[in-house]
Amino acid sequence: MDILTEKFAKLGCDNAPGQESLQKQKPLDLRGEAIEGRPVDFSHGDVDAFAPLPGSFEAFKQGFEVGGKQAYTEYRGKDFIREDVARKLSAFTGAKIDPKKNLILTPGTQGALFLAMGSLVARGDKVAIVEPDYFANRKLVEFFDGELVPITMNYYENSAQAGLDLIELEKAFQSGVRLFLFSNPNNPTGAVYSRDEITVIASLARSYGATLLVDELYSRQIFDGREYTHLCAQEDIPENLVTIIGPSKTESLSGFRLGAAFGSEYIISRMEKLQAIVSLRTAGYCQAVYKTWFSEPEGFMEERVAAHQAIRDELVGILREVPGVRVRPTDGGSYVFPELPELDVSIEDFCKIVRQLAGVSITPGTEFGPQFTHHFRVNFSQDQKAASDAIRRVLAVMERYRKAE
Amino acid sequence: MDILTEKFAKLGCDNAPGQESLQKQKPLDLRGEAIEGRPVDFSHGDVDAFAPLPGSFEAFKQGFEVGGKQAYTEYRGKDFIREDVARKLSAFTGAKIDPKKNLILTPGTQGALFLAMGSLVARGDKVAIVEPDYFANRKLVEFFDGELVPITMNYYENSAQAGLDLIELEKAFQSGVRLFLFSNPNNPTGAVYSRDEITVIASLARSYGATLLVDELYSRQIFDGREYTHLCAQEDIPENLVTIIGPSKTESLSGFRLGAAFGSEYIISRMEKLQAIVSLRTAGYCQAVYKTWFSEPEGFMEERVAAHQAIRDELVGILREVPGVRVRPTDGGSYVFPELPELDVSIEDFCKIVRQLAGVSITPGTEFGPQFTHHFRVNFSQDQKAASDAIRRVLAVMERYRKAE
Numbered sequence: 001m002d003i004l005t006e007k008f009a010k011l012g013c014d015n016a017p018g019q020e021s022l023q024k025q026k027p028l029d030l031r032g033e034a035i036e037g038r039p040v041d042f043s044h045g046d047v048d049a050f051a052p053l054p055g056s057f058e059a060f061k062q063g064f065e066v067g068g069k070q071a072y073t074e075y076r077g078k079d080f081i082r083e084d085v086a087r088k089l090s091a092f093t094g095a096k097i098d099p100k101k102n103l104i105l106t107p108g109t110q111g112a113l114f115l116a117m118g119s120l121v122a123r124g125d126k127v128a129i130v131e132p133d134y135f136a137n138r139k140l141v142e143f144f145d146g147e148l149v150p151i152t153m154n155y156y157e158n159s160a161q162a163g164l165d166l167i168e169l170e171k172a173f174q175s176g177v178r179l180f181l182f183s184n185p186n187n188p189t190g191a192v193y194s195r196d197e198i199t200v201i202a203s204l205a206r207s208y209g210a211t212l213l214v215d216e217l218y219s220r221q222i223f224d225g226r227e228y229t230h231l232c233a234q235e236d237i238p239e240n241l242v243t244i245i246g247p248s249k250t251e252s253l254s255g256f257r258l259g260a261a262f263g264s265e266y267i268i269s270r271m272e273k274l275q276a277i278v279s280l281r282t283a284g285y286c287q288a289v290y291k292t293w294f295s296e297p298e299g300f301m302e303e304r305v306a307a308h309q310a311i312r313d314e315l316v317g318i319l320r321e322v323p324g325v326r327v328r329p330t331d332g333g334s335y336v337f338p339e340l341p342e343l344d345v346s347i348e349d350f351c352k353i354v355r356q357l358a359g360v361s362i363t364p365g366t367e368f369g370p371q372f373t374h375h376f377r378v379n380f381s382q383d384q385k386a387a388s389d390a391i392r393r394v395l396a397v398m399e400r401y402r403k404a405e
Numbered sequence: 406m407d408i409l410t411e412k413f414a415k416l417g418c419d420n421a422p423g424q425e426s427l428q429k430q431k432p433l434d435l436r437g438e439a440i441e442g443r444p445v446d447f448s449h450g451d452v453d454a455f456a457p458l459p460g461s462f463e464a465f466k467q468g469f470e471v472g473g474k475q476a477y478t479e480y481r482g483k484d485f486i487r488e489d490v491a492r493k494l495s496a497f498t499g500a501k502i503d504p505k506k507n508l509i510l511t512p513g514t515q516g517a518l519f520l521a522m523g524s525l526v527a528r529g530d531k532v533a534i535v536e537p538d539y540f541a542n543r544k545l546v547e548f549f550d551g552e553l554v555p556i557t558m559n560y561y562e563n564s565a566q567a568g569l570d571l572i573e574l575e576k577a578f579q580s581g582v583r584l585f586l587f588s589n590p591n592n593p594t595g596a597v598y599s600r601d602e603i604t605v606i607a608s609l610a611r612s613y614g615a616t617l618l619v620d621e622l623y624s625r626q627i628f629d630g631r632e633y634t635h636l637c638a639q640e641d642i643p644e645n646l647v648t649i650i651g652p653s654k655t656e657s658l659s660g661f662r663l664g665a666a667f668g669s670e671y672i673i674s675r676m677e678k679l680q681a682i683v684s685l686r687t688a689g690y691c692q693a694v695y696k697t698w699f700s701e702p703e704g705f706m707e708e709r710v711a712a713h714q715a716i717r718d719e720l721v722g723i724l725r726e727v728p729g730v731r732v733r734p735t736d737g738g739s740y741v742f743p744e745l746p747e748l749d750v751s752i753e754d755f756c757k758i759v760r761q762l763a764g765v766s767i768t769p770g771t772e773f774g775p776q777f778t779h780h781f782r783v784n785f786s787q788d789q790k791a792a793s794d795a796i797r798r799v800l801a802v803m804e805r806y807r808k809a810e
Contacts, residue, residue, distance in 0.1 A: 003527040004675075011678040019479060019681075041477075048473040057469050060690075064462050064660065068453040071660030074424060107512055107662075107684040114683045122408040123528070123550075136682045143682060145528075255469065255476030255689035257512075270409075273416040276424075277541045277548060278519045279512040283688050284660035285465075 010142050015348055016135065017043030017363045017379075028353050029345055031400040039359035040390035045334055045381030047252040050304065053292045056253055063288025071284040076272040077105030081290050085260055088294035089245070092220075094233030101265040104272055105282045105290065109217045109246035109259035112271075114140065115278065116213050116242050116261055119270035120179050121146040128172040128180040130164065131369035132337065134187040134215065138369075149177050150369070153186065155328050161194035162186055169201065173208035180205060183215035184231075185222070188337040188368050188377040190312075190330030192222060198229040202237050211240035211267075218333030220301060221250040223309045226331055232263065240264050242271075247293040249334065249381070250304060256286040258293070308334055311384045318391050324402070325395070334381040337365065340374045342403040347373050350401060358393035415547050420753055421540065422448030422768045422784075433758050434750055436805040444764035445795035450739055450786030452657040455709065458697045461658055468693025476689040481677040482510030486695050490665055493699035494650070497625075499638030506670040509677055510687045510695065514622045514651035514664035517676075519545065520683065521618050521647050521666055524675035525584050526551040533577040533585040535569065536774035537742065539592040539620065543774075554582050555774070558591065560733050566599035567591055574606065578613035585610060588620035589636075590627070593742040593773050593782040595717075595735030597627060603634040607642050616645035616672075623738030625706060626655040628714045631736055637668065645669050652698040654739065654786070655709060661691040663698070713739055716789045723796050729807070730800070739786040742770065745779045747808035752778050755806060763798035 013019050040046075063070045069078075076082065079099070086099035097103055106112040113136065121127055123145035129137045131150045141148045149172045154163035162184070169180065180201070184193045193201075205212045214231050222228045232243045246259030259282075261271060275281065315336055316329045324341030343350055347364040354360050365375025376394075380387050418424050445451075468475045474483075481487065484504070491504035502508055511517040518541065526532055528550035534542045536555045546553045554577045559568035567589070574585065585606070589598045598606075610617045619636050627633045637648045651664030664687075666676060680686065717735045724732045729746030748755055752769045759765050770780025781799075785792050 004524070007527075008524070008675045008678055011675075011682070013480065013678050013681040016480075016681055044477050046473050047476045051472075052469075057466070060465070060469075061462070064457075064465075067456075068451050071452045071657075072449050075418065075421075107688070110682070111684040119409070119413070122412075139682050143679070252476075257684060257686075257688035257691075270413045270416075273413055273418050274548070276418040276421055277416070277515070277544050278683060279516040279662060281662075283512070283662035283691055286662075286688055286691070 007143065011139055015351070015364055015367055028349060028356065030353060030356060032357070034357050035393045035396055037359060037389050037393050038386045040382055040386050041361040042378040042380070042382070042390065043361045043363050045249065045252065045379050046383065047254065049383040050252050050381055052252045052255070053247065054297055054300070055292045056256070056289050059289045059292050060256070060285055063285040066288070070288055073281050073284055073287060075275045075281050076103070076268070077282060078287050081105065081287050085290050085293070086262070089260065089262055092294060093230040093243070095230065095243070095262070097262045102268055103260065103262045104268050104275065105287060106259040106261060106275070107279060107282050108248055108254070108257040109215070109244050110136065111257070111282070112244040112246065112259040112261035113215065115271040115274050116244065116267065117144055118274050119267055120211055120213065125179065126175065126177040128169065128177045130182045130186065132188055132365070132372055133368060134183050135367040137181055149175070153191070155186070155189045155191045156326070159328070161197050162191040164193065164197055166197070166200050170204055173204055173210055177210065179211045179213065181213040181215070183217065185218045185332035187218070187333065188335045189328055190333045190335050191328060192226055192228060192331035195227060195229045198231050199234065202231055202234050205238040206236060210238060212238055214243045216243055216245045218249055219245065221305050221308060221334065222332040223305070223312065223330065228332065240267065242267050250301070251293060253289060253293070256289050258282060258286060258290060308381060311380045311382070311387055312336065314384065314388050315378070315380055315391050318388060318395070322395050334379050336378050336380060337375050338378070340398060343398070343401040344403055345401050347376060351376060354394050354397050357397050358390070360390045360394055362394065412548065416544055420769055420772055433754060433761065435758060435761060437762070439762050440798045440801055442764060442794050442798050443791045445787055445791050446766040447783040447785070447787070447795065448766045448768050450654065450657065450784050451788065452659065454788040455657050455786055457657045457660070458652065459702055459705070460697045461661070461694050464694045464697050465661070465690055468690040471693070475693060478686050478689055478692060480680045480686050481673070482687060483692050486510065486692050490695050490698070491667070494665065494667055497699060498635040498648070500635065500648070500667065502667045507673055508665065508667045509673050509680065510692060511664040511666060511680070512684060512687045513653055513659070513662040514620070514649050515541065516662070516687070517649040517651065517664040517666040518620065520676040520679050521649065521672065522549060523679050524672055525616055525618065530584065531580065531582040533574065533582045535587045535591065537593055537770070537777055538773060539588050540772040542586055554580070558596070560591070560594045560596045561731070564733065566602050567596040569598065569602055571602070571605050575609055578609055578615055582615065584616045584618065586618040586620070588622065590623045590737035592623070592738065593740045594733055595738045595740050596733060597631055597633060597736035600632060600634045603636050604639065607636055607639050610643040611641060615643060617643055619648045621648055621650045623654055624650065626710050626713060626739065627737040628710070628717065628735065633737065645672065647672050655706070656698060658694060658698070661694050663687060663691060663695060713786060716785045716787070716792055717741065719789065719793050720783070720785055720796050723793060723800070727800050739784050741783050741785060742780050743783070745803060748803070748806040749808055750806050752781060756781060759799050759802050762802050763795070765795045765799055767799065
């Protein structure tokens, strides 16, 4: 098998969220009748249930009307928009961000992640990632010919922290890892890192001269008044640090593809060089929509976060009623990652079966680490009633496949 | 120097079109006073002079109003939009395109090019590109650790063909090249390949089992009623072929970032896997705008092409009046690539000087091949009067730097 055939074999996206409609049909062990109910796609948030930020369409319209100056921007994004975004991200995180040097606007946070990884991973480089964590992280390491060094997260252990195995992380740095990538809140568990965890990660990275890449995509949606620690604003942060974030989740602006990365000047500058050959720039007219981000009407975000917290409470309650099902309540973000008891089918098949019998799309745990063979991920940014009904249907289907003791 | 430092040093984009505002200030040999006139940015087309396709904003609005189903699409693009685009691209090119297998919607044609190259170039692979050709082509080969094999284009020789050196191309295939990438019409010269050239390229690729990647971005803007040959619709095409195209140029939809690639199923499928980790998808709401492409009001495209042909005629006329200046009239697209006589300054410095003294942005020839040290590129999709005035200012500045005989 040649290099590319091998590489792309690992990059499969048939089980990835949102790709379910492209799955090849294969015979499934379907048990019982379909369960009626409103179809729910838990693979991503429902922007019909939680609408895009107020004024986002009008901002796009203004950008379109500006014409040429908005259609073509520097690869890193329009100057005055970078100034506005830098000011707002500084205020939010506490980090110092020079809009000329430390910020790039990207096509979604995925765009930021890709550009950062492409700027930091050379073939053979050891890269530490968390398991479980966002499914694209491992694929990016593989695409850039890096060597994956997984770090365990014991997320059931202590709800006051994410549960990252810091001893493993230090060993990874000792073994030559020079880049550590993690999402906070963690995707898919919704675990938030404690201040202590963040401080130790920063200090280890400094000691070993490692680069940190922190995905804070969901950092505006923290529940229960819990403390959230922005690594970028801490003392003694490593010299090489990039934070990525965007308005696609809580703000529901995913359809515009907007993201941002901020941090070390040399990494941002590499990312722009890469952007120049990847897709030139974040769609020019869409860039105008950044102005609605962090400029929401008073009370809007508080209300939106509270609505998600209520859905979390209901779903976690439903899941915990079922014997053998385990789940850590989400600290932040819109994901839960329930663990199921032993089933007669694989988790990948279970997800396909659920789609057919219950009209519900869920993402198999194995997308987030090969060991998560009993987990699935749910994005609960949905209509609350539809979401709880759908979870009940998933659990009803699950009972048909529960392995006999 | 480590691998990435070396790689990104080659990826410089300071002289790239549109990046002029980020150039570091360095002392220039400025001669004489600034020449007054309306500033013109020849680094890209002016969408204020040639507006986006009629109905494009309204199509976006409808996409936004559809909501969730339009915000989140398959990575390769929304199914019914792929069906529409496949039908229209089939009608335009004559190629058979199955919207399920042979087509991916991408963030601009640049996005298509990046995904295709990322799917086809492994480290060490020999890749043939034309000199001159689009500046990103060489950068992509370098980014993916390929080995560049340049093929000469003798574009002054015979205006009935592009002038590709087909003997060099065959030697390249003999030496192990398995991928040939070229733009037709050629960027930056505007030369269109003759039917004979296209037939020979296709036949050589077949013989040597090579893959072809054809950039047809400007293929809807052909002048003088000249014949244009779509390689994808020829008999005896190679098994592995991808054509890329998009509505960013003649259609002025660049601000939405829309492109497309069609061709071999396995390459399109790889491109989608890569898209899944690059930026997920072409911005969902923007995808709704594809419906205006190839659905222009009657006579719209003919008029737009004629307007560009008139600008070409005027600019070529002005350039040819000047002793020592050489230019091939554009067959298709919005570029001219004039060659200047010997100057006292480098072409890169000349471009910076022109920006300061004449308020005109032009792109140095060296972006298109290291040997083009006396050329610059102009995108003449501009207001006609502003463009001809600006070219006169460029030539007036040029006289101040003409080397004494």
